[in-house]
Amino acid sequence: MNQPLSDAVELPTTRPSGCPFDPPTELAALRPLVRMNFPDGHRGWLATGYATVRAVFADPRFSVRYELGHSPLADVGPMPPAPPGDMLGVDAPEHTRYRKLLAGKFTVRRMAKLTERIEAITADHLDTMARTGGPVDLIDAFAFPVPALTVCELLGVPAADRDTFRQYVAVVNDMNATTAERTAAYIAGEGYLRKLVATKRAEPTDDMLSDLTDTDLDDDELAGVGTLLLGAGLDTSANMIALGTFALLTHPDQLAELRARPELTDQTIEELMRYLSIVHTSSRTALTDVELDGQLIKAGETVALSVQAANRDPAKFDEPDIFDIRRSAVGHVGFGHGVHQCLGQQLARVEMRIALPALVNRFPTLRLAVPAADIPLRHDMDIYGVHRLPVTW
Amino acid sequence: MKIIVDRHRCIGAGMCVLLAPAVFDQDAVDGKVRLLDPAPPPGALASTREAEQVCPSGAISVVADGDS
Ligand code: SF4
Numbered sequence: 001m002n003q004p005l006s007d008a009v010e011l012p013t014t015r016p017s018g019c020p021f022d023p024p025t026e027l028a029a030l031r032p033l034v035r036m037n038f039p040d041g042h043r044g045w046l047a048t049g050y051a052t053v054r055a056v057f058a059d060p061r062f063s064v065r066y067e068l069g070h071s072p073l074a075d076v077g078p079m080p081p082a083p084p085g086d087m088l089g090v091d092a093p094e095h096t097r098y099r100k101l102l103a104g105k106f107t108v109r110r111m112a113k114l115t116e117r118i119e120a121i122t123a124d125h126l127d128t129m130a131r132t133g134g135p136v137d138l139i140d141a142f143a144f145p146v147p148a149l150t151v152c153e154l155l156g157v158p159a160a161d162r163d164t165f166r167q168y169v170a171v172v173n174d175m176n177a178t179t180a181e182r183t184a185a186y187i188a189g190e191g192y193l194r195k196l197v198a199t200k201r202a203e204p205t206d207d208m209l210s211d212l213t214d215t216d217l218d219d220d221e222l223a224g225v226g227t228l229l230l231g232a233g234l235d236t237s238a239n240m241i242a243l244g245t246f247a248l249l250t251h252p253d254q255l256a257e258l259r260a261r262p263e264l265t266d267q268t269i270e271e272l273m274r275y276l277s278i279v280h281t282s283s284r285t286a287l288t289d290v291e292l293d294g295q296l297i298k299a300g301e302t303v304a305l306s307v308q309a310a311n312r313d314p315a316k317f318d319e320p321d322i323f324d325i326r327r328s329a330v331g332h333v334g335f336g337h338g339v340h341q342c343l344g345q346q347l348a349r350v351e352m353r354i355a356l357p358a359l360v361n362r363f364p365t366l367r368l369a370v371p372a373a374d375i376p377l378r379h380d381m382d383i384y385g386v387h388r389l390p391v392t393w
Numbered sequence: 394m395k396i397i398v399d400r401h402r403c404i405g406a407g408m409c410v411l412l413a414p415a416v417f418d419q420d421a422v423d424g425k426v427r428l429l430d431p432a433p434p435p436g437a438l439a440s441t442r443e444a445e446q447v448c449p450s451g452a453i454s455v456v457a458d459g460d461s
Contacts, residue, residue, distance in 0.1 A: 058451065103405025103424030110421075330412070331447050339404050341449035346407050 008035035011046060011072050011281070011304060013379075020377050021247055021276060022321065023308040031313065033293045036304055040077065042070040044302040045295075048309035050316040050333070052293055056303055057337035062284035063091050064340060069285045072304030073382065076179045083190070085217070085224015088340065095339065098225065101215050102343055105208055111346040114150065118354045121149050126362045134392030135369035142359065143242035143389070144234075147351050151233030154347070155226065156200060156207025162234070165189060169231045173382045186227070193226040194219065232344055236278065237351045239378070239385030244272045244356055246375060246389055247323060249368055254325050259360060268325040269352045273334035275323045277308035278384040282336065307333050363393035394438055395456045398426045403452040409444040416441050417453075426452060 012024035032049025047053045056062050063069075066079040066089040082089025087098035104110075125142050132141075148162050157165070171177050171185035197209065197219055204210035209226055217225065248255040258268050282305040290297045297303060311332050312320040318327070335342035342348070360366060368375070369390035376387040396416065405424030409417035416437055418427045433441060438457070445453040 058449070099404050100423060104420065104422045105424070106407075107405065107419040107421070107424045108407040108410040109419065330443060335406075337449045339450055341404065341406050343406075346411075349411075 008037045008043060009046065010037050010039075011306075013073075015377075015379070018373065020372070020375065021243075021323070023277070023280065023306070023312060027306055027309040028312070031309070033295055033303075036072070038070045038072060038302065038304070039075040040070050041075075042302060044070060044072075044304065045297060046072070046304045046306065047292075048306045048313075049293070050310040050313035053305045053307065053310035053333055054337050055292065056284050056305055057282075057333065057340070059284075059290070059338075060092065061287050061290050062303065063287050064089055064095075064284060065091060068287075068300070068302075069283055070302040072281055072283050072302070074176075076182075079179075080183075083186075083224050084220040085222065085226070086228055087225070088228065092339065098221075099339065099343070101212070101217065102225070105211070106343050106346055108346050111350045114154065114347070114350060115354065117153065118146070118150050118351060119358070121146055122355050122358045126358060130362070135390050136392075138245060138389040138391045139238065139242050139386070140388075142355070143245070144238040146355050147237035147241070147348075148234050150351060151230060151347070154208055155229060155233075156205055156209045157196065157230060161192070165192060165230060166234060168192075169234050172231065173235055174380065176380055189231065190223050190227045193230070194223040197222045197226060229344070232342075233347070235383050236344075237348050239278050239383055240272065240276065240348065240352055241355050241359075242389045243276050243278060243385045244352065245359065245366075245391070246368075246372075246386055247272065247276060248356075248360065249366065249391075250372055251323050254323060255360060258325055258357065259364075262357060264325050265353055265357050266349075267328065269349060269356070270329040270332065271323065271325050271327060272352070274311045274317065274329035274332035276384070277311045277332075277334050279334070279336070279382075280308040280384050281306055281382075307336070365393045366391060367393065394433060394435065394441070394458055396428060396431050396433065396441060397454045397456065398428050399452045399454075400425045402450045403448075404450045406449050408447045408449065409453060412444040412447065413437060413440040417444060 012026035014024050016022050016025050027048050030048050032052040033047050036044050036046035038044050067081045087095050129141050152162050168185045168189035172182050200210045201213045283302050285302045286297045286299050288299050314320050335345040369392040378385045403425040410419055416430050416433045418429050420427050445455045
């Protein structure tokens with residue numbers, strides 16, 4: 001193991017107290033690129049500048065392969081290669097093959113077709129909330145079930161099974177879980193999908209998993225793709241809806257503006273993606289020596305990519321720490337960038353576009369049911385958000 | 394203004410369709426970019442340039458009139 005470099009930093013992870021939406025303050029002083037000591041002892045790099053992060057995301061000389069990389073967040077030991085179907089952990093040409101099969105299923109147009117169905121699911125949950133009365137935990141009552149039902153329907157997963165799968169996802173994304181625990185949870189989730197894939201092969205229904213049985217993906221790959229899509233669809237939009245609501249409730253002027261000017265909805269979603277950056281940190285590993293910002297990244301070195309710092313870079317966004325739904329946040333790297341940019345981003349956009357305005361308009365007096373300081377934040381998860389969001393109206 | 398798209402690079406993320414729906418569409422089967430208007434009017438320049446910049450795979454090039 002390398003000696004830690006004295007001129008290298010550790011990844012700052014503590015957010016300023018009282019500012020649940022702000023990245024750790026120290027990140028701003030580390031732009032655009034510094035040496036970083038990784039939790040497992042690896043000497044790598046930390047990219048925080050918008051242009052730098054974007055450049056690494058887009059550069060094929062940097063790999064996403066798990067087995068080459070080092071986690072910037074925790075000492076997880078050597079990582080195994082991506083299991084079949086996990087396109088997040090493979091480069092071209094393997095990645096290209098998966099992406100090609102899936103891109104057509106997530107187009108802007110196809111996702112827009114889900115609008116009516118998502119509106120119905122949303123209305124249904126809002127009705128239930130109205131009937132039960134506050135306070136409720138917004139995650140359980142709304143932010144989790146709406147995108148979960150949507151992605152389950154889209155893929156063809158029986159709604160009754162979604163809570164089982166949710167448990168697995170919670171462990172896989174828990175930074176404090178051991179690699180063994182995470183792997184076991186992944187295998188359990190994948191086992192579930194494997195059975196489901198067999199069912200779809202035998203009796204195809206009108207859904208994406210059934211469609212995919214018609215491609216050259218084998219059973220292992222299909223189970224892996226399904227695990228990835230379901231896992232990604234469950235944890236991300238839910239956190240955006242809940243944390244986005246929290247941000248709006250604590251910025252009443254912005255919330256009032258959104259209510260008054262529905263035409264700002266799309267922009268609000270992009271700004272929330274930028275401002276909240278729930279997928280806060282990513283990474284890539286150099287396949288060859290690469291010169292970047294005047295520094296030499298050597299082959300084999302991992303670069304931690306601070307998405308949250310990039311999205312707050314004043315060189316790209318004016319007054320980046322201000323949440324302003326009137327700005328154009330287009331170009332943010334909240335969905336990543338490059339060939340691995342989020343496949344489900346158009347689904348996420350449609351979900352947020354429908355769910356957030358519907359919620360705040362249905363309950364004009366929506367408010368936090370506990371002091372903002374008491375909201376439990378997901379400091380301990382790969383994907384940021386809130387563990388619970390007690391609200392009332 | 395002339396637009397060139399590289400369908401080989403495109404990953405079907407759809408940013409171009411969101412930004413400039415009159416200029417770009419996505420193929421219904423493979424999700425890849427389809428150029429609806431290879432020479433859009435000057436009014437579409439800003440949104441088309443934005444799509445060029447934002448496209449995650451660098452699949453869009455805009456050649457403004459006068460550029461070689
Ligand atoms: S933005 Fe780029 S990658 Fe996305 S669909 Fe358009 S051309 Fe393809």
